[in-house]
Amino acid sequence: MIRVAVCDDVREVVAQVNCYLSEYQEHKKIKMSISNFYNAEELWEFLKANHCDLIILDIELVKMNGVELGKKIRTELNDQDIKIIIISALENYYKQLFDIQPLNFLLKPIDKIKLFEILDLAIRLVDDKNHIFTFKIKESAYRLRVKDILYFESVQHNFKVVTINKNYEFRSSVSDILNQLSDFGFIQVHRSYIVNYDHIVNINYDELTMSNDTLIPISRNKRKDIRELLIKFGG
Numbered sequence: 001m002i003r004v005a006v007c008d009d010v011r012e013v014v015a016q017v018n019c020y021l022s023e024y025q026e027h028k029k030i031k032m033s034i035s036n037f038y039n040a041e042e043l044w045e046f047l048k049a050n051h052c053d054l055i056i057l058d059i060e061l062v063k064m065n066g067v068e069l070g071k072k073i074r075t076e077l078n079d080q081d082i083k084i085i086i087i088s089a090l091e092n093y094y095k096q097l098f099d100i101q102p103l104n105f106l107l108k109p110i111d112k113i114k115l116f117e118i119l120d121l122a123i124r125l126v127d128d129k130n131h132i133f134t135f136k137i138k139e140s141a142y143r144l145r146v147k148d149i150l151y152f153e154s155v156q157h158n159f160k161v162v163t164i165n166k167n168y169e170f171r172s173s174v175s176d177i178l179n180q181l182s183d184f185g186f187i188q189v190h191r192s193y194i195v196n197y198d199h200i201v202n203i204n205y206d207e208l209t210m211s212n213d214t215l216i217p218i219s220r221n222k223r224k225d226i227r228e229l230l231i232k233f234g235g
Helices: 011-028 040-049 066-075 112-130 174-184 220-232
Strands: 002-007 032-037 054-058 083-088 104-107 132-137 140-145 149-155 158-163 167-170 186-190 193-196 200-203 207-210 215-217
Touching: 002 011, 002 040, 011 032, 011 112, 032 040, 040 066, 054 066, 054 112, 066 083, 083 112, 104 112, 132 167, 132 174, 140 167, 149 174, 174 186, 174 193, 186 215, 186 220, 193 215
Parallel strands: 002 032, 002 054, 054 083, 083 104
Antiparallel strands: 132 140, 149 158, 149 193, 158 167, 186 193, 200 207, 207 215
16 A cells, blocks of 8 residues: 655645545555645654655645755655655746655646656655555455565465554465565465565574564475575575
């Protein structure tokens, strides 16, 4: 799921952007979590406690403007990963935007096609940065950051994916999961379990301890694979 913040002091603009984002989600079959703000101060307080992948930010805000907020994100939060799309009714901000490294600049009124093109780029960059695992539950598409996934557990004909925040259950196969994730340190340690190497905190002869204290069995025919993985990732 892509987490998006929209900030503009004109409510009609926020409503329009939300309408475009809804259309984009439906067209691309992806899910976005969208938070709306009408001044930079509220958005700043939100960002201090919550992660965001993309901000669509008006530059002409009343107290703290978009450039000032962008600088606080890059310096005080030290977050270089958030993608920022600047929107403005004026074109004379290019020099001021250098320090906040926006993904792009959109003039008002916002061109929907141009916004969609920038969203395509933003999502590709977020995927490249976070390595996204995608799956479907019924007709809805879900996207999880690979680094947030602890393990997958086979549950009858489905798989349960356990993350640091939430669990999901979906229909899949071992091969489909490993095709997406084998290059990112995931390994099948048992016919019912695929684990994320980065979340293993202890390895014994016949079981693993994960970062959430779950014990996961290692099948006999997978012990060699575990040893090779340890060698590959530095023991």
